[in-house]
Amino acid sequence: MSENAGSRNPLQLRDQPETCRTADAEERSAWQRVIGRFADNCRARSLFVLHYCTGCGAIELPPTITSRFDMERVGVSPMVTPRQADILLITGYVALKTLKRVILSYEQMQAPKYVIGFGSCTINGGMYWNSYATIKQLDQYIPTDLFIAGCMPRPEAVQEVFLELMRMIDAGKANAWRDYYRNYDHYLANQQALFGPQWHTPTDIVAEAKHYGLMGPGTTGPHTRLLDQHAEWALDRIPEDYPERGENERSER
């Protein structure tokens, strides 16, 4: 399963970030580059974290946030819903049931968004590597910016990864989220391999990619076509004249 799904080296993004990034239309002029630079600078200094505490790793977060290490010093603060958050921090093993919710939450986050896999479990399954009910590599299903190795990583390691992420954002290199739009078919294929052909989330990623100009060669494909047959928002369970859909079509033109 994992082989033919084209698994990636977790460190690949970190080493060669430029490979999946082309210049946006908005970054062409010098003025817009300045703005973009300023925005990246601010993004790096203000990170709202959605803690998806799946396993034992959650216990390392209170010291990271509270008076011992105080992550607010560098602008990292916890947030409650995926809509508000920038970072999805997945702390521990991801069971299949959990993965569905992780994907839903990830898709409900608004770009630029970053995923940090915390602990060995998210890298290779860790001590759950031979479990039938957990996934082994998180980045097959959602694009992950950084991993923290260890079982379990200490708060210092969590801090280090936040600082590294900030450096990446500041340099405009934390772009795994673009990969999800550009290669959605690939991620969807892996998700469908687990959950079956009827798998879909409430979020219409392809429409989003079109709307925001984030389409890539792998955005659509055989697997996204399955969505049209199964997703609620593509079926007549939401009627055609639903105004929000009409508005999407307008903005595409």
Added chain:
Amino acid sequence: MTLSLLAELIVMPLIAFVVGLALVLMMRRVRARIERRIGPPLLQPVYDIVKLYAKRTQVSHGIMHDLAIVMLLGGITTSVCFLPVPGLEGLARQGDLLTLVYLMMVPMLGLALGVGSCANPNGSIGISRALTAMLAYDVPFVFVVIGLAVAYGTTSLPEIIAHQQSGGIATWGAAEMPLLAIAGFIAMHAMLGKEPFEIYVAPAEIATGPMAEMSGKYMGALFVMQSFQLYTIGALYVTMFLGGGENWLTFLMKLFAVVFVSVALTNVYGRYKTDKVIRFMWTWPTGIALAGLALVMMH
């Protein structure tokens, strides 16, 4: 005349925004210090807002969701224009204290409509609680406003300030009407929506209520609103009870002092239940305000 007024209408919201950002920073720093942390860097409120406005994808739940944000930003900046500050009177003579009190409800209404159109029950519950809290804290606040209006014989804010500044600290509202000042302070504190009256945010219960579905610039507008709110509520209290500002230095000192006391108190409380908020606000502050009003009426 018209030009200078227009300039004031531009400058007043800007000042309010900048001071409000500083107040937000102070609030977060004070909280951090009480928790023995260091707290966010100087420009953290700016980073947050710029980051939110620079989001690449943002979720809207229909046109009303967008218009609500516009209404919210418009309402909160309008109310700032009716709040006189040293040297800048703005529109304070075109409306009065009563107008200001009602204008301050317009952004609330905008927020409520936007949150409602998100179709998220967490948000609706949050608004239900926020409006309930408003009903709770506005009862003592109403008595405070009435007491003030009766005592000064006017509801015009510039005249209220002029009266208080006529004789130094002895003619401050807080010195002349200490009971109303106390009740007013509790009501103001509840208006800020911080603990123990933080029922409508309640992150652990209703996922930050009204903010649950807010992303990017929507959330950014709420951050802007928060800074304006800290400014407006603090400045209104200073105007009503602490003699307004003779100059910017004293005005800002008073403003920061009021908000400091409030945010410092916040950190030692947990969160009341909704009905507990109502019961509290309708007993102690209302009782104190009524006693203050009775004293004022006797004079």
Added chain:
Amino acid sequence: MSLLDILFLGALAVALAMALLGGTRPAGVIATLSYAALLAVLALMEPLLAQSNAAIASSVKFQIIGEEIGWSMNGLGWFFALITVAAALFASWFSSGQWGAVQYDMRRQHVLLAVNVFAMLVLLSSQDLLGLFIGWELVSWASFAMMTQRGGAAARAAYRYILYALAGAMAVLAAIVIIRAHAASFNFADARMAVAALPSATKWTVVALLTAGFGVKMGLLPFHLWQAPAYSETPGASSAFLNAISARMGLYALIVTLLQVIGTDVLTNLSVQFIWLDARDIIMWLAAVTMVVATFIALMQTDARLLLTWHGIGQGGYMLLGVLIASPLGTAGGLMHVMNYGIYQAALILSVASVMHRTGTSDLDRLGGLITRMPLSYVTMLMGIIGLAGLPPMNGFVSKWMIYKSLLEGREPLLLALAFVTTLGTILSVYKLIHNIFLGQLRQEHWEIREAPLSMTVPMLLLGAICFVTGAMPGLTLQLVDRAQAAIGVPLLAHHLGGVTLATGSLNMLWVVGTMLAMMGMGAVIFYLLGGRHRAVHQYDNYAGGHFLSADLRYHFSHEFYPGLARVIGPWYRGWIVRAEASLIRLSDIIGHAWRGSFDAGITPLYVMAALVAGLLWVRSAGGLP
């Protein structure tokens, strides 16, 4: 033939035309145009009233017990007549298209609307006590007919109303008899002199009888029980008319009797020992308590129409408060509130009626998310609720502000506090109204719903627009209020287009609204230009703690919208208010059962006439006239 004659004849002609043509398709259009013509007649009367400040007399007169009874319309009646005819205009416009076509008894509704307008015009042109009483009876029976047209719950409520109204009318008649016995004339001016000379106990009796009698129509506490069920069960357009103006006839009669016949000086001299209150204070407190109680009952309603009609009762309190302060600011505020309230209440009721037209329900627990389907109705309701809640920039804010200021000037802090608390309760309940109907999740069964047709949305939106324009430029309404104030004899309030300038804090709505619009424009720039792109998503793409939302799972918060508040004030409802209501209902049931046998005989009008004749005979004997 004076303009007033034309007005009367016009109203009668509409009624006649509707009796003949009411069932046909163009009936609604004809009615709308006729009311527009009546409105034009009223507009022609304005310069005459402004010039001489005199009343415009009708040529209809008759003699009774040696006195000439006639009708003439002064500024006060003219002001109310304007609202009446305008309300009828919008109601018939609303029913001129699809809404009227689906009603099975549209002809009757048209006729009854016209009859009501006529009856109200007669009442509003009364120039003496007997004319007032005749008009009052006409209005009572006309609105009874309107409420009872559908049968069922409405008829039961209407039956309760007519019990109250008859009792009230008898009280009024008794008061008139007492005044007449001393004044030897039905004339207002003579009556005023006679009342001033009465002993204090008789004054009290007269005041109590008049307040109770006319208070019934206004739903003044404790006579508030009939109105909400009766008005809300009436079909949409008629309900809008009833809500907008019908209950205000009680206010008109109270203004005429309390301010013109009795006079505030008499009221303030009637003091109660030991509690520092006089007769005026007691009525004002009654109004204030009505306001609070009715509003907080409205807050607990789960039906949109009931919620709005309960608010109607509450808003009546504001008007009475303002009028009884009797300062230029207070009366102007109170009278202005009559007009403002008529505008936004009609808009709100029509908006609910169009929702009912499409969905078939006004149950707040069975609606939601209709904003995507009925945006125009939503806009109307939004404008209406901002007006009802009394927030800027709508007109309700201006009149409420004036009432607050006048209470402050009259040094009535506690009444002012009650008025404020009522406003807060109103904000809570109107948000519940708009949220439960238009916001939140759209129900699956409402996916196919479309916006109401233009024949319904245009009058609604027009009302909303008037609500906004008269809010931004309150001077427009205040000009009309001037005529009414001049007729009562209260000094005119100095005003300009944007509001009033007072030494103790002014209000200029032009600046308030202008700044609001400018700042919202700035907010729009910040939102649309400085922020990035956004994308509208469907309602199931929503935060639910990781849960997958779908159409078969309702994810919506509407039932018992204010649970925290209900925990605190809920027991008060279950306690004395509900018990008091229940016992009053039981009392009226007992009276009703005692009467029912005679009602079944079908000779009701005969009874009324017998009562009238008996009353007149009593007048004759008491007055000792030939």
